[in-house]
Amino acid sequence: QPETSNALSRSYDYVIVGSGPAGLTLANRLTEDPQTQVLVLEAGEARLDDPLINIPGFLGSTVGNASYDWLFNTVPQAHANNNTFTWNRGKVLGGSTAINFMAWGRPASNEIDAIGALGNPGWTGENLFKYMRKAETFTHPDPAYAVENNLTFIPSAHGTSGPLHNSFSKFISDGQKPWLSALDALGVHKIEDALAGEDVGAWMAPAAIDGNTVTRSYAASAYFAPISDRSNLVVLTGAEVTRIVSGKDEENGVVTATEVEFSFGGQNRSVAIKSGAEVILSAGTIKTPQLLELSGIGNPDILESLGIETKVALLGVGEGIIDQVFFGVSYELNNDSIVTLDNLRDPTFTAEALAEYETNKTGIMTLGVTAFSLLPLQAIVGDANAASLIDAQAKKVAEGKYSTTQKEKWDVIIQGLREPTKRGYIELVAFPGFFTSASAPQSGKKYLTFTGNLHFPFSTGSIHISSTNPHVQPNIDPHYYEQDFDLQVMVGVLKFLRKLGNTGGFKDLFAAETDPGAAVQTDEEIMDYIKNHGGPEYHTVGSAAMLPREKGGVVSPELKVYGTSNIRVVDFSVLPLQISAHPMSTLYGIAEKAADIIRGIVTV
Numbered sequence: 047q048p049e050t051s052n053a054l055s056r057s058y059d060y061v062i063v064g065s066g067p068a069g070l071t072l073a074n075r076l077t078e079d080p081q082t083q084v085l086v087l088e089a090g091e092a093r094l095d096d097p098l099i100n101i102p103g104f105l106g107s108t109v110g111n112a113s114y115d116w117l118f119n120t121v122p123q124a125h126a127n128n129n130t131f132t133w134n135r136g137k138v139l140g141g142s143t144a145i146n147f148m149a150w151g152r153p154a155s156n157e158i159d160a161i162g163a164l165g166n167p168g169w170t171g172e173n174l175f176k177y178m179r180k181a182e183t184f185t186h187p188d189p190a191y192a193v194e195n196n197l198t199f200i201p202s203a204h205g206t207s208g209p210l211h212n213s214f215s216k217f218i219s220d221g222q223k224p225w226l227s228a229l230d231a232l233g234v235h236k237i238e239d240a241l242a243g244e245d246v247g248a249w250m251a252p253a254a255i256d257g258n259t260v261t262r263s264y265a266a267s268a269y270f271a272p273i274s275d276r277s278n279l280v281v282l283t284g285a286e287v288t289r290i291v292s293g294k295d296e297e298n299g300v301v302t303a304t305e306v307e308f309s310f311g312g313q314n315r316s317v318a319i320k321s322g323a324e325v326i327l328s329a330g331t332i333k334t335p336q337l338l339e340l341s342g343i344g345n346p347d348i349l350e351s352l353g354i355e356t357k358v359a360l361l362g363v364g365e366g367i368i369d370q371v372f373f374g375v376s377y378e379l380n381n382d383s384i385v386t387l388d389n390l391r392d393p394t395f396t397a398e399a400l401a402e403y404e405t406n407k408t409g410i411m412t413l414g415v416t417a418f419s420l421l422p423l424q425a426i427v428g429d430a431n432a433a434s435l436i437d438a439q440a441k442k443v444a445e446g447k448y449s450t451t452q453k454e455k456w457d458v459i460i461q462g463l464r465e466p467t468k469r470g471y472i473e474l475v476a477f478p479g480f481f482t483s484a485s486a487p488q489s490g491k492k493y494l495t496f497t498g499n500l501h502f503p504f505s506t507g508s509i510h511i512s513s514t515n516p517h518v519q520p521n522i523d524p525h526y527y528e529q530d531f532d533l534q535v536m537v538g539v540l541k542f543l544r545k546l547g548n549t550g551g552f553k554d555l556f557a558a559e560t561d562p563g564a565a566v567q568t569d570e571e572i573m574d575y576i577k578n579h580g581g582p583e584y585h586t587v588g589s590a591a592m593l594p595r596e597k598g599g600v601v602s603p604e605l606k607v608y609g610t611s612n613i614r615v616v617d618f619s620v621l622p623l624q625i626s627a628h629p630m631s632t633l634y635g636i637a638e639k640a641a642d643i644i645r646g647i648v649t650v
């Protein structure tokens with residue numbers, strides 16, 4: 047942590063807001079040139095030595111803890127029984143990669159091609175995969191362990207020298223082991239490697255765990271710690287950016303950032319943006335649109351109702367957000383000797399597990415989630431039901447009074463739904479422990495939870511400021527289940543998960559379904575369960591979408607905010623469409639690509 051006054055008396059070529067996977071990737075790559083001066087402003091604190099972050103088995107333990115988590119909330123959701131939902135996000139050096147579940151995945155290549163086809167030249171699956179590989183080093187598993195656990199991979203799909211390390215979990219619970227065979231019995235077949243460009247099927251996934259140190263590999267440990275002594279990089283933690291100050295060229299109307307304001311130690315501070323320098327917003331899907339609006343970039347109606355002068359009228363800021371949702375079905379295991387995360391509710395067990403981890407780097411404290419699958423809708427509800435659901439939704443989209451851009455985005459989902467071998471739609475995961483919320487786990491019992499994750503919801507919402515106070519969170523309104531299609535699909539998913547729980551090795555392992563439990567049977571009861579006990583998957587996109595300006599875009603394919611000369615957005619808010627995978631790998635790839643665009647190594 048540098049002396050603040052020293053840090054602020056220097057002049058910078060890039061001021062990066064937020065130290066998540068995008069912010070720190072950029073900071074690392076841009077400071078490879080010793081002449082380039084970079085400042086990162088991060089609202090959270092650095093916790094590089096924190097065992098709750100670093101030890102994989104503690105996954106989930108910091109979620110909900112205000113020392114690590116922004117703890118945002120949605121507004122009441124009209125189509126989800128008026129419930130509000132907590133949106134957890136990392137407020138710490140490394141952003142959400144410090145608190146996340148470490149699942150390492152990639153979308154199908156054709157999903158990125160579809161984003162390019164919306165009007166973003168240069169954004170293709172092939173090109174972005176190159177950057178995703180650049181970001182990572184994949185440690186091969188021990189061959190015998192790989193055979194025993196069906197851990198397969200295609201070497202060419204993985205990076206060999208990037209900062210972010212990933213590997214297969216060294217611990218797989220016996221509760222998860224029937225995964226591939228039970229899904230196979232239901233017609234969902236194993237694929238060799240879901241990171242190689244096609245991801246429909248079932249697989250055992252790697253996690254963002256360093257294969258050598260067996261610790262979480264995340265933005266701060268991977269992209270910051272190894273280069274923290276670069277004299278041309280300053281990272282200021284506990285610095286919450288509140289606004290970008292800008293000037294406007296009267297002749298061409300282009301806006302140029304001149305200053306970034308932030309609060310630090312209870313005081314208002316600012317850093318000047320010198321001529322030719324840039325501000326890069328990497329504050330994540332919630333805070334990035336908030337900062338744009340507070341800085342006068344957004345919908346004039348919203349800005350002016352709060353007395354904010356409009357610098358750039360961009361109607362797309364905070365619009366078109368898409369949030370993936372999930373719910374769980376939990377089962378009590380009939381064999382108490384199976385080790386799951388439930389064991390960690392027992393302090394004696396945890397102490398022993400930690401000792402084993404410290405000594406041997408084995409046992410449950412090395413755990414990553416591992417058992418994944420991605421299914422087309424047809425595999426969930428059958429061909430005929432899928433066809434009639436899709437046809438009805440396609441008709442609704444074609445005939446509805448929606449904007450042309452909205453229809454174009456939804457048409458991409460519909461086309462994907464009609465190509466079940468190319469595009470997955472629902473992710474299923476086997477989580478080794480109790481991971482539902484309708485009831486509480488019982489002491490001494492072990493559980494396995496299946497999650498059903500809707501990766502391409504039609505429901506689309508917004509994030510906008512409701513106050514000029516930067517410390518007041520914006521109104522987050524994802525419009526969960528506004529499109530009834532999403533809910534109908536999720537009902538089918540719950541029924542499918544129950545079928546899975548009654549299949550093969552799982553049937554023999556499960557004593558009883560805990561949540562939702564036998565009392566929940568009719569479609570109405572299932573819908574209520576999903577609305578009351580499902581929740582966000584923490585993967586929101588779209589609040590500063592990369593699209594042509596006339597389509598409601600906020601940033602260009604170079605990730606430059608339209609109407610500005612020196613403000614970019616590089617984070618998950620730029621994606622105009624959802625992807626089928628957990629975001630991290632894609633995000634590191636986007637930031638690696640952005641670094642090359644910014645340095646002029648590639649044009650897009």
Ligand SMILES: Cc1cc2nc3c(=O)[nH]c(=O)nc-3n(C[C@H](O)[C@H](O)[C@H](O)COP(=O)(O)OP(=O)(O)OC[C@H]3O[C@@H](n4cnc5c(N)ncnc54)[C@H](O)[C@@H]3O)c2cc1C
Nearest residue numbers: 064066089141142146147148149287330333618628629630
């Ligand atoms: C609980 C949870 C579990 C997840 N599990 C997985 C998983 O298993 N696999 C996976 O791939 N992805 C997972 N994700 C998602 C993944 O971590 C995020 O998609 C990704 O980190 C988003 O990156 P980002 O840079 O857009 O934002 P973030 O990672 O959220 O980073 C934004 C950073 O900006 C900072 N910031 C925000 N506002 C300001 C401000 N005004 N001033 C200064 N700093 C600011 C924040 O504190 C934060 O450090 C999970 C996320 C969560 C929350």
